[in-house]
Amino acid sequence: MKLSKVALIGLLFVVARVQAQDALPASNDTPVVQINDINSYESSLEKQNLDTATQGEVAAEAAVDAGATEHQAAEIAYAIDNEGASAASASIDAGLTDSQAADVITEVVTAFEGIPPQSEVAADAAADVGATDAQIEEIKDAIDSGASAASAALDAGLSDAQTAEVIDQVTSASDEIADPADVAAAAAIESGASSSQALEIATAVDNGDSAAIAAADAGLEPAAVADIVSEVIDSAEKVSDPADVAAAAALDNGATASQAADVAESVDSGSSAAAAAADAGLDTAAVADIVDQVSSSSDNVAAPADVAAAAAIDAGASAEQVADIVTAVDAGESPSDAAADAGLSHADAAAVEAQVEDSADNHAPAADVAAAAAADAGASPEQVA
Numbered sequence: 001m002k003l004s005k006v007a008l009i010g011l012l013f014v015v016a017r018v019q020a021q022d023a024l025p026a027s028n029d030t031p032v033v034q035i036n037d038i039n040s041y042e043s044s045l046e047k048q049n050l051d052t053a054t055q056g057e058v059a060a061e062a063a064v065d066a067g068a069t070e071h072q073a074a075e076i077a078y079a080i081d082n083e084g085a086s087a088a089s090a091s092i093d094a095g096l097t098d099s100q101a102a103d104v105i106t107e108v109v110t111a112f113e114g115i116p117p118q119s120e121v122a123a124d125a126a127a128d129v130g131a132t133d134a135q136i137e138e139i140k141d142a143i144d145s146g147a148s149a150a151s152a153a154l155d156a157g158l159s160d161a162q163t164a165e166v167i168d169q170v171t172s173a174s175d176e177i178a179d180p181a182d183v184a185a186a187a188a189i190e191s192g193a194s195s196s197q198a199l200e201i202a203t204a205v206d207n208g209d210s211a212a213i214a215a216a217d218a219g220l221e222p223a224a225v226a227d228i229v230s231e232v233i234d235s236a237e238k239v240s241d242p243a244d245v246a247a248a249a250a251l252d253n254g255a256t257a258s259q260a261a262d263v264a265e266s267v268d269s270g271s272s273a274a275a276a277a278a279d280a281g282l283d284t285a286a287v288a289d290i291v292d293q294v295s296s297s298s299d300n301v302a303a304p305a306d307v308a309a310a311a312a313i314d315a316g317a318s319a320e321q322v323a324d325i326v327t328a329v330d331a332g333e334s335p336s337d338a339a340a341d342a343g344l345s346h347a348d349a350a351a352v353e354a355q356v357e358d359s360a361d362n363h364a365p366a367a368d369v370a371a372a373a374a375a376d377a378g379a380s381p382e383q384v385a
Helices: 005-019 038-044 055-065 070-083 087-093 098-112 118-128 133-144 149-155 160-174 180-190 195-206 211-217 222-236 242-252 257-268 273-279 284-300 304-314 319-330 335-341 346-360 366-376
Strands: none
Touching: 055 070, 055 087, 055 098, 070 087, 087 098, 087 180, 087 195, 098 180, 098 195, 118 133, 118 149, 118 160, 133 149, 149 160, 149 242, 149 257, 160 242, 160 257, 180 195, 180 211, 180 222, 195 211, 211 222, 211 304, 211 319, 222 304, 222 319, 242 257, 242 273, 242 284, 257 273, 273 284, 273 366, 284 366, 304 319, 304 335, 304 346, 319 335, 335 346
C-alpha cells in the first residue's frame, strides 16, 4: 500500500517526537522504526498533486527544497495542517533561516493564490447540483453583494440538500486561503523587501497587527505598504461568511441538510453559531466544534486598518493620508472619522466606513469568539455550549 505524502509527513512527525524522548523499549521488544530520509521513499510514493495538496504538504516540500531537514518539514506540515499556524510561524518555530522561511512562504502563497471568489465557487457548485441558469446567476449576484452562500442558495430556491452542497464547496475552497501573515510576507518580498523584513511583517501580523502597520514598522516605503495591503485585502475577500462556516461545520458533525440550513439562517440573522447549533438540536460536542471552526475562520479576515487603507487607496488618498488613516483606525478611531481627519471628502469617508463594516460581517460573533477562547483555556464542550 502506498502512503500519501501527508501520511508520510505525519509519520515523520511522530517519529521525530519518539526519537527525542528516549523512550523505554516496547514490552514485546519490537524495535522502534526510524525513518531518516524522506527522499529514499520518493520513488515508492505517488507524487502529490498540488491541486489537491494541503498547505502543510506544499510548505513541507518547499522547506526540503530550501534545505530543511525532513523532520523540520514534518513539523512545519503538522503545525500548518493541524494547529492552524501560518507558514511563516511554522517555519520559524521549526528553526528555518529567514531565507528558507521566505521560500516556504512564497511557495505556499503562490500555490493557493488562484482560489476563485466565493461567488464563482458557489455558482459552479449550484450548477453541479442541478440549479437553473437563472438560479445560478441569482446566487452569484447575491454573494457578490455580500450575502452568505447559504442565504443566496436558499433565496434562489435551492433545496436544503442542494444548499448544503453549495456551502460545502464554498467553505472547502475558503479553507485553502493562505494565512494573512503569509500573504503579507509574500507581497513584501514581491515588493523588494528582504527575507528578514518579510518575516518581521509576518510575525507582527500573526501577533495581531494590521499588515499596513507591520509593513511600515519594517521600514517599507508607502508604495510597498499599499501593495501589501491590497494583496491581503484581495485574499481576505475570499473568506467564507460565518453562516456558511457554521453550516459546513454542522454537516461535518453529522447534522442533516435541514439542520445545517437552520444553523446558517440563524447566524445570518445575528445569532451566535453556538446558539444556532444548539437550537438546531446538535449535541454539545458538535456545538463546541462548530464554534471552534467559526472562530478559526475569522483569523483570515483582514484587520480593520487594512480594509480602511485599501478603501482609502481606492478613493485616491495619498500615501500620507493612508498612513494617517491606518494609524488612527489602529488606535481605535472610527474609519469614517479617521478618513475625514485625514482630509478625505464626506463621501469618501463614508465609503471607507462602509467597506470596513462589510468586512466585519465575516468576523465570528463575539459570543463564539468568547466560547472558542474558553475552549482554548480548557473548558469542556458542555461549558462551551
